[in-house]
Amino acid sequence: MDKKVEQVIKKFAESVVNVLGTMAMTEARPGAAFVKKDNRAGGDISGVIGFSSSTGRSKGTMSLTFTQEAALGVVNSMLGEEFSSINNDVEDAVGELTNMICGQARKGLSEIGMNYEGAIPSVITGKNHSIRHVSSSAILAIPFETASGPLIVEVCFS
Amino acid sequence: MDKKVEQVIKKFAESVVNVLGTMAMTEARPGAAFVKKDNRAGGDISGVIGFSSSTGRSKGTMSLTFTQEAALGVVNSMLGEEFSSINNDVEDAVGELTNMICGQARKGLSEIGMNYEGAIPSVITGKNHSIRHVSSSAILAIPFETASGPLIVEVCFS
Numbered sequence: 001m002d003k004k005v006e007q008v009i010k011k012f013a014e015s016v017v018n019v020l021g022t023m024a025m026t027e028a029r030p031g032a033a034f035v036k037k038d039n040r041a042g043g044d045i046s047g048v049i050g051f052s053s054s055t056g057r058s059k060g061t062m063s064l065t066f067t068q069e070a071a072l073g074v075v076n077s078m079l080g081e082e083f084s085s086i087n088n089d090v091e092d093a094v095g096e097l098t099n100m101i102c103g104q105a106r107k108g109l110s111e112i113g114m115n116y117e118g119a120i121p122s123v124i125t126g127k128n129h130s131i132r133h134v135s136s137s138a139i140l141a142i143p144f145e146t147a148s149g150p151l152i153v154e155v156c157f158s
Numbered sequence: 159m160d161k162k163v164e165q166v167i168k169k170f171a172e173s174v175v176n177v178l179g180t181m182a183m184t185e186a187r188p189g190a191a192f193v194k195k196d197n198r199a200g201g202d203i204s205g206v207i208g209f210s211s212s213t214g215r216s217k218g219t220m221s222l223t224f225t226q227e228a229a230l231g232v233v234n235s236m237l238g239e240e241f242s243s244i245n246n247d248v249e250d251a252v253g254e255l256t257n258m259i260c261g262q263a264r265k266g267l268s269e270i271g272m273n274y275e276g277a278i279p280s281v282i283t284g285k286n287h288s289i290r291h292v293s294s295s296a297i298l299a300i301p302f303e304t305a306s307g308p309l310i311v312e313v314c315f316s
Binding site: 047063130 | 204207208210211213214218221246249250256275276278284285287288289290291292293314315316
């Protein structure tokens with residue numbers, strides 16, 4: 001894994017840990033990141049957000065995929081609720097977290113000379129859906145464990 | 159519906175008709191567009207792509223959601239295949255169509271003074287998933303009919 005890729009992974013991993021810690025009082029423990037051409041993340045609820053450089057020369061996308069249990073654990077802690085299934089509030093909270101994680105990571109990336117503007121997050125709900133980023137370049141995947149279950153962040157650039 | 163919204167809908171609707179016609183020899187008949195605060199699109203396969211202005215002051219996202227039947231009809235016609243279920247090739251084709259539809263619509267938007275750079279498309283697969291764009295502004299939804307079934311394009315800006 002080259003140095004730039006390692007730096008990018010670090011920025012996103014730090015952002016996940018910070019945002020979930022601060023916003024949802026949730027400890028997210030990063031696992032080993034991996035790079036794969038034909039990766040897909042599977043789960044029950046995902047946030048996805050695009051970003052692009054102001055010149056349009058570089059662009060990317062980030063997704064954040066949870067099992068239902070992990071999403072409910074994180075969001076209930078964030079909102080002080082006891083939701084037992086995914087509803088509009090859970091979806092909005094996942095959208096907010098997606099936005100904040102990407103925003104904080106973009107701030108980190110700007111420190112290493114990569115400047116991007118973010119788009120509007122979308123949230124996908126559906127038991128056992130999969131997400132595939134359509135890019136010829138590699139996809140960086142960073143798995144995390146929380147007390148209520150796993151989540152995975154995927155990032156790709158072109 | 160104000161004039162700007164009508165223009166935006168027109169640019170996206172024209173792009174869907176053009177791209178599906180040219181790339182997939184598929185006639186897409188636009189239905190009445192609608193604007194809704196709490197809209198969500200449901201289907202079996204969706205492409206989603208973000209975009210943002212170079213200043214970061216304005217941003218948006220677009221999704222393109224198909225039933226499995228509609229996606230297979232369009233993609234089989236596009237690729238000259240006879241796929242009977244969603245596979246990697248179908249996902250990649252939906253990602254390509256999403257990219258092209260958004261690209262051509264952005265070109266149209268630039269003619270009315272709205273300049274955006276696109277992000278990388280992501281494709282979501284999952285029987286009966288739903289997509290929700292997390293934005294305080296309205297979501298524009300444009301339904302289409304094709305010979306093999308319905309699809310819906312949703313766009314939102316902030």
